[in-house]
Amino acid sequence: MRIKSYFASTVEGALSEARRELGPEAILIESRRSAPESRRLGAYEVVCALAAPKPGAPGTAARSGQEPASEQLSHLNDSISAFLDRLDGLTRQLRGAESSALRRGASRETARAIDILENAEVDAHLIPAILETDNPAGDRAADTRPDALARRIAAQARIDCQLGKPKAARKIVAVVGPPGAGKTTTLVKLAARYGLGARRPSLILSVDTQRVASSEALRAYAAILGAGFQALETPRALAQVLQDCQGKEWIWIDTPGLSRKEMEDAQELAHVVAGEPDIDVHLVLPASMRASDLQHTIQQFRPFRPSKLLFTRLDETSAYGPLLNESERSGLPISFLSDGPQIPEDLMEASGPLVARLILGGSALCEAGAPAAPKAASAAA
Numbered sequence: 001m002r003i004k005s006y007f008a009s010t011v012e013g014a015l016s017e018a019r020r021e022l023g024p025e026a027i028l029i030e031s032r033r034s035a036p037e038s039r040r041l042g043a044y045e046v047v048c049a050l051a052a053p054k055p056g057a058p059g060t061a062a063r064s065g066q067e068p069a070s071e072q073l074s075h076l077n078d079s080i081s082a083f084l085d086r087l088d089g090l091t092r093q094l095r096g097a098e099s100s101a102l103r104r105g106a107s108r109e110t111a112r113a114i115d116i117l118e119n120a121e122v123d124a125h126l127i128p129a130i131l132e133t134d135n136p137a138g139d140r141a142a143d144t145r146p147d148a149l150a151r152r153i154a155a156q157a158r159i160d161c162q163l164g165k166p167k168a169a170r171k172i173v174a175v176v177g178p179p180g181a182g183k184t185t186t187l188v189k190l191a192a193r194y195g196l197g198a199r200r201p202s203l204i205l206s207v208d209t210q211r212v213a214s215s216e217a218l219r220a221y222a223a224i225l226g227a228g229f230q231a232l233e234t235p236r237a238l239a240q241v242l243q244d245c246q247g248k249e250w251i252w253i254d255t256p257g258l259s260r261k262e263m264e265d266a267q268e269l270a271h272v273v274a275g276e277p278d279i280d281v282h283l284v285l286p287a288s289m290r291a292s293d294l295q296h297t298i299q300q301f302r303p304f305r306p307s308k309l310l311f312t313r314l315d316e317t318s319a320y321g322p323l324l325n326e327s328e329r330s331g332l333p334i335s336f337l338s339d340g341p342q343i344p345e346d347l348m349e350a351s352g353p354l355v356a357r358l359i360l361g362g363s364a365l366c367e368a369g370a371p372a373a374p375k376a377a378s379a380a381a
Helices: 011-022 036-041 057-063 069-103 108-119 127-131 146-156 183-196 212-225 236-246 260-275 293-299 321-330 353-362
Strands: 002-008 027-033 044-050 170-177 202-206 228-231 248-253 279-286 308-312 332-338 347-349
Touching: 002 011, 002 321, 011 027, 011 044, 027 108, 027 321, 036 069, 108 127, 127 146, 146 321, 170 183, 183 202, 183 212, 183 248, 183 332, 202 212, 212 228, 236 260, 260 279, 279 293, 293 321, 308 321, 321 332, 321 353, 332 353
Parallel strands: 170 248, 170 279, 202 228, 202 248, 279 308, 308 332
Antiparallel strands: 002 044, 027 044, 332 347
16 A cells, blocks of 8 residues: 655645545545644645555456455455554654653643643644743743643634534534434534524434434424424435425434445435535534544545534543644534533533633643633533
């Protein structure tokens, strides 16, 4: 497998360059803002892979009928998984080196602040900006006061908790994400607060044909909320309903939880969701998910063109740095945060100060002056 990074002023430009060199079969592994030492090459970096065919490999055997396409995909997925495992190991080594560089010559107070940020799993390349001083005289010494750190974390956070696409005649919100992320419950929380609360005509749609119980639960919630409900069998049915229901001010769309292996079968659904310009797509992710898995999952759901990240299960982790990391890496703002099952109480609009409190919450530094983190419920979001 051939792996290479490409840099450009935009993600699209870097991806275009990769595909010009590697061809249309190039697989996008990751996109992110360039590290400080690489920014002279371009503001964004994309990492692409191209599987190199071997004699008798699936790509040639399939043409002669020796191996079906499903086997080809299986071999490719295995290769990608192995590569990602190696990449995770290299990333851990790089983070260790970055951490050592940050601490070199640092004062005791700065080292203590670095410890707190690293314990929260904030990426090492974001830490220098968080420690940078506000001193107009140009003093580059780190300012480790709790309020200064909180202010800089808040400034780093990308936030957008507006529902619906700007200037759209109606609000259409879809939730996508992996199995067990809490999409259905989150959708109901949003509908209860912003649809029922505003007393606007609403329609809840379910295209989760894999779980009958999920559709039935949504049907019951819709009845309680006084909203319309339809369970749709196909992505084409979704496109038709969106065209027919012009009178609904709010439309809420629930989708099936998709694992990596199921994404191939969801291409039609992704095409419909991504192709409708009025759909505001929120990628729902468990805050308790491993950092490497968060990266892979965000990349996995790129075909749906999510515009925002929505994190659930905040009560199941004490390290909130990945929220900041993945928003920065993907370029997608955070919309909402959920930390429990209560509808709609356990749903919070995201904000920079809230992300900062989560990251600093529970630390001695936070206790010294920064506000405490929000409550953590005992049940899953």
